[in-house]
Amino acid sequence: MSSIKITYHNLLAKWHILTGHKLFWPVFMAAGLVFCIAVDTFDFVDLYLQLILIYVGINIILTVSLNLINGYMGEFSVGHAGFMAVGAYVASLLTVHAFPAGVQSLLFPLAILAGGIGAALVGFLVAIPSFKTRGDYLAIVTLAFGMIVKSVLENIDAVGGPRGLLGMEKLTTLPWVFFWTALSIWVIRNLVYSNFGRGVLSIREDEIASDLMSVNTRQVKIIAFVVSSFFAGIAGGLFAHALQFINPRMFDILKSTDILIMVYLGGIGSISGSIIGAVIYTILLEVLRPMGIWRMVLMPLMLVLLMIYRPRGIMGMKEALMFTPLRDLVTEKLWRQKKKEAADATD
Amino acid sequence: MAYIFQQALNALQLGSIYALIALGYTMVYGILTMINFAHGDLFMVGAFFCFLIAVYLKLSFVPTLLLSMLAVAFLGVVIERLAYKPLRNAPRVSAIITALGVGLFLENFTLALSPYPKHIPPLLENITWTIGSLSISSLQIIVIVLSLVLMLILDFIVQHTKAGMAMRAISWDKTIVPLMGVSVNKIISLTFAIGTGLGGAAGVMYGLAYPVIDPYMGIMVGWKAFICAVVGGIGNVRGAMIGGFILGAVEIMVAAFFPSTYRDFVAFTLLLILLIVRPYGILGKPQPQKV
Amino acid sequence: MPLIEISKVTHRFEGLCAVSDFNLAIEQHELIGIIGPNGAGKTTVFNLITGVYRATEGSIKLQGKELVGLTPHQITRLGIARTFQNIRLFKELSVLDNVRIAHYGQIAYTPAEALLHIGRFRSEEKRITNQALDLLAIFKLDESANEKAKNLPYGLQRRLEIARALATEPALLLLDEPAAGMNPNEIMQLMDFIRWIRKTFSVTIILIEHQMRLVMGICERLVVLDFGATIAQGLPAEIQANPRVMEAYLGVEVAS
Numbered sequence: 001m002s003s004i005k006i007t008y009h010n011l012l013a014k015w016h017i018l019t020g021h022k023l024f025w026p027v028f029m030a031a032g033l034v035f036c037i038a039v040d041t042f043d044f045v046d047l048y049l050q051l052i053l054i055y056v057g058i059n060i061i062l063t064v065s066l067n068l069i070n071g072y073m074g075e076f077s078v079g080h081a082g083f084m085a086v087g088a089y090v091a092s093l094l095t096v097h098a099f100p101a102g103v104q105s106l107l108f109p110l111a112i113l114a115g116g117i118g119a120a121l122v123g124f125l126v127a128i129p130s131f132k133t134r135g136d137y138l139a140i141v142t143l144a145f146g147m148i149v150k151s152v153l154e155n156i157d158a159v160g161g162p163r164g165l166l167g168m169e170k171l172t173t174l175p176w177v178f179f180w181t182a183l184s185i186w187v188i189r190n191l192v193y194s195n196f197g198r199g200v201l202s203i204r205e206d207e208i209a210s211d212l213m214s215v216n217t218r219q220v221k222i223i224a225f226v227v228s229s230f231f232a233g234i235a236g237g238l239f240a241h242a243l244q245f246i247n248p249r250m251f252d253i254l255k256s257t258d259i260l261i262m263v264y265l266g267g268i269g270s271i272s273g274s275i276i277g278a279v280i281y282t283i284l285l286e287v288l289r290p291m292g293i294w295r296m297v298l299m300p301l302m303l304v305l306l307m308i309y310r311p312r313g314i315m316g317m318k319e320a321l322m323f324t325p326l327r328d329l330v331t332e333k334l335w336r337q338k339k340k341e342a343a344d345a346t347d
Numbered sequence: 348m349a350y351i352f353q354q355a356l357n358a359l360q361l362g363s364i365y366a367l368i369a370l371g372y373t374m375v376y377g378i379l380t381m382i383n384f385a386h387g388d389l390f391m392v393g394a395f396f397c398f399l400i401a402v403y404l405k406l407s408f409v410p411t412l413l414l415s416m417l418a419v420a421f422l423g424v425v426i427e428r429l430a431y432k433p434l435r436n437a438p439r440v441s442a443i444i445t446a447l448g449v450g451l452f453l454e455n456f457t458l459a460l461s462p463y464p465k466h467i468p469p470l471l472e473n474i475t476w477t478i479g480s481l482s483i484s485s486l487q488i489i490v491i492v493l494s495l496v497l498m499l500i501l502d503f504i505v506q507h508t509k510a511g512m513a514m515r516a517i518s519w520d521k522t523i524v525p526l527m528g529v530s531v532n533k534i535i536s537l538t539f540a541i542g543t544g545l546g547g548a549a550g551v552m553y554g555l556a557y558p559v560i561d562p563y564m565g566i567m568v569g570w571k572a573f574i575c576a577v578v579g580g581i582g583n584v585r586g587a588m589i590g591g592f593i594l595g596a597v598e599i600m601v602a603a604f605f606p607s608t609y610r611d612f613v614a615f616t617l618l619l620i621l622l623i624v625r626p627y628g629i630l631g632k633p634q635p636q637k638v
Numbered sequence: 639m640p641l642i643e644i645s646k647v648t649h650r651f652e653g654l655c656a657v658s659d660f661n662l663a664i665e666q667h668e669l670i671g672i673i674g675p676n677g678a679g680k681t682t683v684f685n686l687i688t689g690v691y692r693a694t695e696g697s698i699k700l701q702g703k704e705l706v707g708l709t710p711h712q713i714t715r716l717g718i719a720r721t722f723q724n725i726r727l728f729k730e731l732s733v734l735d736n737v738r739i740a741h742y743g744q745i746a747y748t749p750a751e752a753l754l755h756i757g758r759f760r761s762e763e764k765r766i767t768n769q770a771l772d773l774l775a776i777f778k779l780d781e782s783a784n785e786k787a788k789n790l791p792y793g794l795q796r797r798l799e800i801a802r803a804l805a806t807e808p809a810l811l812l813l814d815e816p817a818a819g820m821n822p823n824e825i826m827q828l829m830d831f832i833r834w835i836r837k838t839f840s841v842t843i844i845l846i847e848h849q850m851r852l853v854m855g856i857c858e859r860l861v862v863l864d865f866g867a868t869i870a871q872g873l874p875a876e877i878q879a880n881p882r883v884m885e886a887y888l889g890v891e892v893a894s
Contacts, residue, residue: 076440129619133626136382140577141622143570144615151612162608187753194752194759195738195745195766198731202739205728212688214714214743214806223749253570257447264444293459300451304430307445311437317730325755 019322029182036175050174052286054242057177058235059278061184063262064271065231068188070260071268072197073224074204075130076139079146080232080259085251086122086149087115087233088240089159095241096167108171112180112237119233120226122149127225131218134207146256153248164247165240172242180238184231185323189271191227193325200224201269261303264313271323273315280314349481354603355596360487360556362595363494367549368572369579369587370501371542377518377582378538379435381442385426385450387569389543392453393419393550394560398465408470412493415551416544423543424536432532450569457562464561467554490552497548498588501541505584514538518582574618580631589629639702641666641842642687642718642810647696649679649686649866656682657866660696664810669836670844671857673877675886678863680846681723684812688720689713700810715743719808721799723815723846729788733779733798736787737770740805770805776838777801792819804839811835813845817852825849829856854878862886 018024039045045053062080069077094111095104122145129141154162191197199220202210211217240246258281266277281299288295306313368390375383396415400406406414430449434442474485505511513529514537525531553568554560575594579586594614601613625631640663647660657679664670672680685691687698689710698705705713719740728736745766751757774780777797782790790798796816803811816832817825829852836843847853853860853874860877862870864886870877877883 070440076443129623133622136376136581137577137622137626139382140574141619144574144618144622147570147611147615148619151608151615155606155608155612190753190755194755194763195742195747196749196752198735198739199742201731201735202728205730206726208690208710209722209726209728210739211710212690212714212720213740213802214711215739216711216742227753253566257451260444260447264440268440293455293462296455297452297459300448300455303448304445304452307437307441307448308430308433311434311441 016321024322032178032182033175036178040174051242052282053174054172054177054238056279056282057174057181058238058242059259059262059282060181060275061231061235061238062259063266063274063278064185064188065228065235066259067263067266067268067271067274068191068200068224068228070263071270071274072192072204073200073221076135077142077228078139078253078256078260079126079142079144079149080228081251081253081255082142082146082149083119083123083229083232084236084239084255085153085246085248086119086229087112087236088246088251089115089153089165089236090118090233091115091237092165092168092240092246093159095169095171096165104169105171108176108241111171112176112234112241115237116230116233119236120230123225123229123232124222126229127222130221130225143253146251146253150248150252153251160247162248164245164250166245168241168244168246170241170244172238177238177242180234184234185271185275188227188231189323189325191223192271196220196223204269261299265303265306267313267315267317269317270313270315270319272320273313273318276314349479353481354599356483356487356491358596358599359491359592360595361599362592363491363498364549364553364556364591365568365572365575365594366588366591367494367497367545367552368569369575369591370498370584371546372573372576373579373581373584373587374514374538374542376576377584378514378535379431379442380582381431381439382446382573383431383542384443384446384569384573385453386543386546387565387567387572388450388453389419389423389426389565390546390550390553390569390572391457391560391562391565392422393547394467394554394564395457395461395465395550395562396547397551397554398467398560401468401470411470412548412551416547419547419550420540420544423539423546427536427539432535450565454562454565461562464559467558467560469558470555486555490556493548493552497545501545502584504541510534510537571614574614578618578621578628580628583628583630586628586630593629640664641668641701643697643699644683644687645697645699647683647686647693647698649682649691650694651691655866657686657863660686660863660868662861662871664842664844666809666842667836667840668842669832669856669858671853671860671874672844672846672863673848673850673853673860674863674869677865678886679866680863681814682866683863684720684814684844684846687713687812688718711743714806714808717807717809718812719803719806719810720812721796721803721814721816723818725792725795725799727787727795727799727802730786732784733774733787733790734767734770734783736798736802737773737805738766740802741766741770743806773801773805793824800835804835804841808841811839811841811843813843815846815848817847817849820849822851825852828852832856 039050062084066077066080069075091111091114094114095108099107099111126142126145130138133141153159159165192200199210199215199217202213202215203217203220207217262277262281263274265281266275267273285295285299288298291298368386371386372383375381393415396418397411400411400414426449430445431442434445471486471489476483505514513524513534516524516529517531517534521531571594572591575590576587577590578593579588579590597614597617598610601610605613642664644660644662647657648655649657660683672683674680682691686693687705689705689708689712693706700716700718703716705716728739745762747758747762751759771780771783774783779794779798779801787795787798817828820828832843833856835841845857857874860872860874861868862877862883869882869886870880
């Protein structure tokens with residue numbers, strides 16, 4: 001028994017050394033990208049499986065970005081699908097109507113980026129009510145925002161009204177999903193481990209104290225909402241070009257609920273948690289597909305049980321070391337100081 | 348003139364259904380500061396109970412209504428005991444997510460058992476009186492009057508009975524009340540029973556007014572009723588009633604003067620504006636921040 | 639010129655006058671105490687100075703600059719920091735992060751640099767982390783730098799709160815009941831500690847306190863509040879002899 005424990009600790013230590021190595025991430029990223037390109041070119045993986053992988057990536061982007069608001073900042077946004085919708089529509093309109101045929105796959109990243117920027121602009125608008133309203137009332141603001149987006153889209157004939165938009169080429173490929181997923185994880189992790197990220201956390205802990213400790217809470221809220229909605233928009237663009245068909249109903253409250261479930265399943269305030277939550281949820285839904293409608297009965301039950309026995313989700317407020325940058329900085333300094341103290345003591 | 352009166356009547360009918368559901372949100376919030384997102388789905392379950400009782404037991408309107416209310420109230424209490432009670436000391440958001448999960452469960456479970464929309468048989472003979480260009484249906488009157496009666500009963504319970512006093516006391520201070528010899532668990536169960544029972548009643552009346560029911564009908568109506576509760580000032584019973592009638596009026600007016608697809612857009616935009624002007628709702632009081 | 643000049647400040651809350659016609663001018667390096675019975679409006683004065691509440695009337699000037707109307711973080715950056723009556727640390731965050739958050743205003747990199755971890759990001763983080771750790775070392779908290787703030791014992795939490803306030807590099811430090819929950823022995827230590835802080839960080843200090851022993855022991859000047867009104871101001875010895883203060887503290891019957 002104890003030998004198993006020792007092996008586990010050994011393995012864990014080795015894993016930490018491995019992931020802490022400065023070449024770990026570059027090599028891991030390069031390998032991942034090469035693998036995705038290979039899969040995309042030679043199609044040696046089942047197409048259905050490829051599609052699931054694409055959805056896993058999109059869901060990771062959605063989950064990590066929502067976690068920034070709901071987990072790190074401690075607000076309760078229920079309108080994430082609204083940002084996703086903005087990104088999906090902006091990107092789709094560009095590829096279908098604006099870009100000339102033939103170069104669409106070349107300009108695809110631009111369309112996705114534009115979708116992200118469009119969503120970020122809307123995110124900026126949603127950040128403004130968050131200056132004064134908090135908690136349940138801010139939740140309502142985001143809810144209303146989500147409903148308004150859906151309602152507006154349903155009423156604009158130019159984007160297809162309730163019928164939605166068609167005609168997108170299948171431009172969302174595995175390498176692109178990998179790229180955007182990695183980018184969103186990286187950027188949000190960077191944000192979280194920066195001055196502004198600490199500001200985001202301090203707002204969750206105690207907004208008044210945060211303001212009194214010189215944190216510009218308005219600036220922090222704007223950054224958090226803009227970054228979060230930007231990536232939701234990116235995910236929307238990718239989603240639209242994977243499914244090749246969108247309509248306003250796809251981005252209703254049920255979609256937002258889906259993302260919420262992934263966030264709280266994985267655990268708030270944790271990037272690794274969000275990844276785990278998105279992967280488990282997406283794959284479980286696929287694995288249980290043979291159950292038909294009963295899987296949709298089972299999933300919420302599992303969520304309720306999880307909340308009762310682990311109210312903070314799988315990784316709640318914990319982070320895998322591999323996602324914490326600069327850990328060398330703190331430890332190094334502490335170590336230096338300890339050594340100095342020891343030297344002083346012997347003098 | 349008659350047209351406006353007609354629309355006002357429609358608004359009252361829709362508003363009273365919203366208000367009945369909003370009461371459930373607000374009562375639970377007042378006592379547990381928890382948003383019971385499954386409440387809209389309990390409303391849906393109420394409509395389905397109504398269908399089952401009317402079709403299989405072939406009961407008349409009043410017993411159908413009472414049985415449906417009882418069944419939904421029982422379900423509400425069971426849900427509270429099984430799913431929410433273990434989370435009373437957990438982070439608030441876990442309870443909210445649990446409620447979302449319970450709601451999804453109710454929707455999908457109903458869908459699994461009944462994949463096609465159901466049609467509630469007419470339980471009451473619907474008489475339409477025509478006065479000039481104005482037409483009033485007996486159904487409309489029954490929905491409005493019945494809702495008002497239920498709300499008055501509730502208001503009486505909350506304001507003038509011992510249990511109501513205990514409810515109000517718990518919403519003020521949860522730690523002191525048990526010291527006064529009040530069983531908090533009993534009061535919470537009672538709150539759930541009354542709140543969800545009213546939701547069930549709303550389901551029955553909705554089913555009478557709009558007889559085609561489906562498992563997802565509770566989502567949109569539920570969220571809108573939730574908005575009513577917020578507009579009125581969440582936790583405030585009278586506020587929920589006012590919020591319900593306001594939203595009912597807004598929706599009917601929008602539908603009367605604009606294409607009906609604008610209804611949600613206008614309703615939610617108004618909500619946003621109201622929240623910016625009065626962030627704590629109409630009857631809510633701002634909480635002074637303590638430092 | 640006084641460091642801070644509060645003149646004719648009045649604050650009404652829903653018709654209630656929480657503080658009325660409050661006047662106080664403090665010179666650099668003074669140590670002032672605000673005392674008064676519960677609910678006298680002492681913490682409200684702190685809230686007015688730090689911008690949590692906006693004064694209904696009057697002006698508060700820090701080195702000649704008007705503070706009324708500024709947000710709390712603007713005021714903090716101008717050089718006023720505070721602690722809280724009930725400890726308000728960022729409980730789930732590490733001790734180190736509690737202090738680093740207070741450095742928020744001193745970091746030079748932009749959001750773009752933060753998102754991409756480029757430019758000044760690394761050097762600035764290093765500088766701030768070093769500063770924070772140095773500060774923690776001064777307060778003997780560096781051993782627990784990576785622990786969650788909520789896991790510190792009560793006394794250390796109080797100390798961390800003061801360290802966090804000092805991290806904002808204030809000229810004026812407001813301490814709200816620093817001796818709450820301490821025994822007489824600890825209060826004696828706290829008195830030395832406050833004097834030491836004033837000297838080491840060359841700050842001016844205003845403190846709110848109930849413990850007469852502490853207030854009389856270290857404050858150079860006292861302000862006595864009762865029901866929002868200033869009923870006395872002066873040296874500790876004068877205050878002790880003031881009949882109105884006795885009345886406010888002990889009730890009318892005893893005084894008459």
